Amino acid sequence: MSATFPDPRDRLIIALDLPSVSTAESIIARIGDAATFYKIGYELGFAGGLGLARELVADGKKVFIDFKLHDIGNTVARGVASLAALGASFATVHAYPQTMRAAMEGKGASPLRILAVTVLTSYDEADLAEAGYAGGVAATVASRVAQAREIGVDGIVCAPTDAASVRTALGAKGVIVTPGVRPDGAATGDQKRVATPFAAIRAGADYLVVGRPIVASPDPGASARAVQAEIARAVA
Numbered sequence: 220m221s222a223t224f225p226d227p228r229d230r231l232i233i234a235l236d237l238p239s240v241s242t243a244e245s246i247i248a249r250i251g252d253a254a255t256f257y258k259i260g261y262e263l264g265f266a267g268g269l270g271l272a273r274e275l276v277a278d279g280k281k282v283f284i285d286f287k288l289h290d291i292g293n294t295v296a297r298g299v300a301s302l303a304a305l306g307a308s309f310a311t312v313h314a315y316p317q318t319m320r321a322a323m324e325g326k327g328a329s330p331l332r333i334l335a336v337t338v339l340t341s342y343d344e345a346d347l348a349e350a351g352y353a354g355g356v357a358a359t360v361a362s363r364v365a366q367a368r369e370i371g372v373d374g375i376v377c378a379p380t381d382a383a384s385v386r387t388a389l390g391a392k393g394v395i396v397t398p399g400v401r402p403d404g405a406a407t408g409d410q411k412r413v414a415t416p417f418a419a420i421r422a423g424a425d426y427l428v429v430g431r432p433i434v435a436s437p438d439p440g441a442s443a444r445a446v447q448a449e450i451a452r453a454v455a
């Protein structure tokens with residue numbers, strides 16, 4: 220494990236893939252102190268979620284803004300600068316060298332950590348080939364991690380099934396964030412490369428991103444506590 224965790228609860232990042240701020244606020248209230256770190260992506264981000272992000276930061280929570288930036292360098296750098304000013308802890312970009320370099324320039328001296336998305340967890344070998352990448356998942360992940368490391372990107376987003384090889388390629392410094400995390404028995408949905416919270420931590424993930432298994436569960440607080448307990452078992 221490369222990262223340090225002042226609060227071990229930080230290792231669970233809950234994806235607030237929800238349609239409104241009011242819905243998100245209700246879920247966050249039900250989760251209570253079972254989580255300290257929330258991710259805001261397209262669905263909530265385009266529905267007022269950036270205002271909620273500011274409120275969460277003001278309340279002492281950590282926020283991960285997940286817009287998976289990929290654009291011309293100037294646009295990426297200036298977008299990241301805005302995210303840094305918002306107080307986000309993590310932000311994603313796609314792992315294209317020009318984009319990664321621009322993001323690292325845009326963050327400047329801020330504590331915002333840039334995470335490079337390697338191969339989406341909803342992609343299997345066939346999806347990657349269909350998209351025109353002939354190298355296969357493992358080689359594409361390895362190549363993107365090597366470029367990210369060379370550029371000095373703060374961390375990597377990858378599948379939990381990639382985490383062990385990513386840790387080897389990344390070295391001890393970078394953080395590894397794995398979505399595609401499913402407690403035993405949870406529906407995988409569109410996730411194709413998945414692992415349990417326990418397996419993901421044991422494989423080398425520093426942070427786990429979990430969305431639907433928590434926010435769509437009948438008791439988000441209990442579901443979050445169950446994942447936190449599994450993380451605790453994995454690090455024991």
Ligand SMILES: O=C(O)c1cc(=O)[nH]c(=O)n1[C@@H]1O[C@H](COP(=O)(O)O)[C@@H](O)[C@H]1O
Binds near residue numbers: 410
């Ligand atoms: O960057 C991400 O967070 C991300 C990368 C990836 O490869 N796969 C992936 O699922 N994610 C995000 O992680 C979350 C996973 O949500 P659930 O499948 O509901 O647990 C979603 O918000 C995705 O956008």
